[in-house]
Amino acid sequence: MQVIRQFLVFDIITFGTYDIQMFEVLLLIPLILAVIIIMRLHTRFIKKRKQKRKKTPRAITIIIRILLVILAVFVSLRILGVRLYNFFDFAGEVLRFKLFTLGETDVSLLTIIVMAAVVYVSTKLAKLVRNYFNKTVFPRLKIEPGLQFSLSKLIGYIVIAIGILIAIQGMGIRLSALTVFAGVLGVGIGFGMQSITANFVSGVAILFERPIQEGDMVKVGAMIGTVMKINLRATIIRTIDNEHLIVPNTQFVNSTVENMSHSDPKLRLHVDVGVAYGTDPHLVREALLEAARVTENILGVPEPDVLFTSFGDSALNFVLRVWVADPFMQLKVKSELHYAIVDQFRQREITIPFPQRDVHIRQLPRQVQ
Numbered sequence: 001m002q003v004i005r006q007f008l009v010f011d012i013i014t015f016g017t018y019d020i021q022m023f024e025v026l027l028l029i030p031l032i033l034a035v036i037i038i039m040r041l042h043t044r045f046i047k048k049r050k051q052k053r054k055k056t057p058r059a060i061t062i063i064i065r066i067l068l069v070i071l072a073v074f075v076s077l078r079i080l081g082v083r084l085y086n087f088f089d090f091a092g093e094v095l096r097f098k099l100f101t102l103g104e105t106d107v108s109l110l111t112i113i114v115m116a117a118v119v120y121v122s123t124k125l126a127k128l129v130r131n132y133f134n135k136t137v138f139p140r141l142k143i144e145p146g147l148q149f150s151l152s153k154l155i156g157y158i159v160i161a162i163g164i165l166i167a168i169q170g171m172g173i174r175l176s177a178l179t180v181f182a183g184v185l186g187v188g189i190g191f192g193m194q195s196i197t198a199n200f201v202s203g204v205a206i207l208f209e210r211p212i213q214e215g216d217m218v219k220v221g222a223m224i225g226t227v228m229k230i231n232l233r234a235t236i237i238r239t240i241d242n243e244h245l246i247v248p249n250t251q252f253v254n255s256t257v258e259n260m261s262h263s264d265p266k267l268r269l270h271v272d273v274g275v276a277y278g279t280d281p282h283l284v285r286e287a288l289l290e291a292a293r294v295t296e297n298i299l300g301v302p303e304p305d306v307l308f309t310s311f312g313d314s315a316l317n318f319v320l321r322v323w324v325a326d327p328f329m330q331l332k333v334k335s336e337l338h339y340a341i342v343d344q345f346r347q348r349e350i351t352i353p354f355p356q357r358d359v360h361i362r363q364l365p366r367q368v369q
Contacts, residue, residue: 266299
C-alpha cells in the first residue's frame with residue numbers, strides 16, 4: 001500500500017508553484033474519455049436527425065460543443081487543484097514552462113505558440129504581397145508572365161523568411177544559438193537531403209532561366225507532355241495520354257530535354273518510306289508532295305520537301321519532311337499523312353516492298369562411305 005501511495009502522490013511535472021501528481025493525471029483520463037464519447041454520441045444524434053429531415057441549427061451545435069469543452073476544462077482544473085480566481089496565474093505558469101534550452105535561451109510553450117503565430121501571419125502576408133505584385137506592380141513594369149511567376153514566388157519566400165527571423169529575434173533567441181542546429185542540418189543535407197536540395201536549386205534555376213514554361217510541350221525520355229506546373233522540387237507534366245508525371249527538377253537541368261514550344265512552336269515531322277527498285281523516283285517525289293498537300297494542318301511555308309536518302313537492301317529510301325504549327329497535333333498529322341501516302345502510292349501503282357533475301361544452297365560434297 002505504501003508503494004501505491006507513493007506512486008499516486010508522485011509529482012510528474014511542476015508548473016511554478018503547481019505540482020501535478022500521478023493520481024490527478026489518472027483522474028483526467030476518464031474525463032477525457034467521457035468528453036470523447038459524448039462528442040461522438042452528439043455527432044450520431046445529429047446524423048440521425050438529418051436522416052429524418054430534422055436539421056439542428058449549426059449555431060446550437062457549436063454552442064453545445066463549446067459548453068462541453070468549457071465544462072471539461074473547468075472539471076480538469078478542479079481536479080488539478082486550480083480555482084477560477086487563479087486560473088490565469090496557472091495558465092501563465094504553463095505557458096512559461098521551459099521545454100528545452102536552445103543555446104542560452106529557454107524555449108517555452110509560449111515561445112513556440114508565438115513563433116507559430118508569426119509564421120502563420122507571415123504566410124498570409126506573403127500571399128497578400130504576391131497578389132499585390134502580380135496585379136499591380138508587374139503589369140506596370142511589363143514583365144513577362146514567366147518571370148512574374150518566378151519573382152512572385154521568391155518574394156513570398158522572402159516575406160516568410162523575414163517573419164521567421166523576426167519571431168526568433170522577438171523571443172530573445174540569438175541566431176548564434178542556431179549554429180548547432182545549422183551544423184546538424186548541413187550534415188543531413190549532405191547525406192539524406194542531397195537530392196532534395198539539388199532539386200530545390202534546380203527549381204530556382206528553372207524559374208529564373210525559364211528553359212521550360214507552363215504550357216510548353218516537352219519530351220522527357222520517351223514521354224511527351226505539357227508542362228502544367230513548375231514547383232521548387234518537381235515539375236508536373238501531363239502526357240498526351242492524360243497521365244500526370246512528377247519529374248524532379250534536376251532532370252531538366254542535368255539532362256537534355258526537348259522543348260517543342262520554346263521560342264518557335266513550329267515542328268518539323270519526318271516520314272521515312274521505301275519503294276521497290278525500278279520505281280521512278282520523280283514519281284515518288286510527286287506522290288509524297290501531293291500527300292503533304294492534301295493533308296490538313298501541314299504548313300505551306302516552309303514548304304514540304306522530299307529527300308532521296310539511300311539505296312537500301314530491298315528498297316529505294318525517301319524521307320518526306322513537313323512542318324506543323326502546333327506540336328500537340330504531331331501524332332494526328334503524322335497518322336493522316338501516312339493514310340495520304342498510301343492513297344497516293346496506290347493511285348500511281350507504287351509498291352512499298354517488304355524485305356527479301358535470296359538464299360543460294362551450295363551442293364554439299366558426297367559423304368565418303
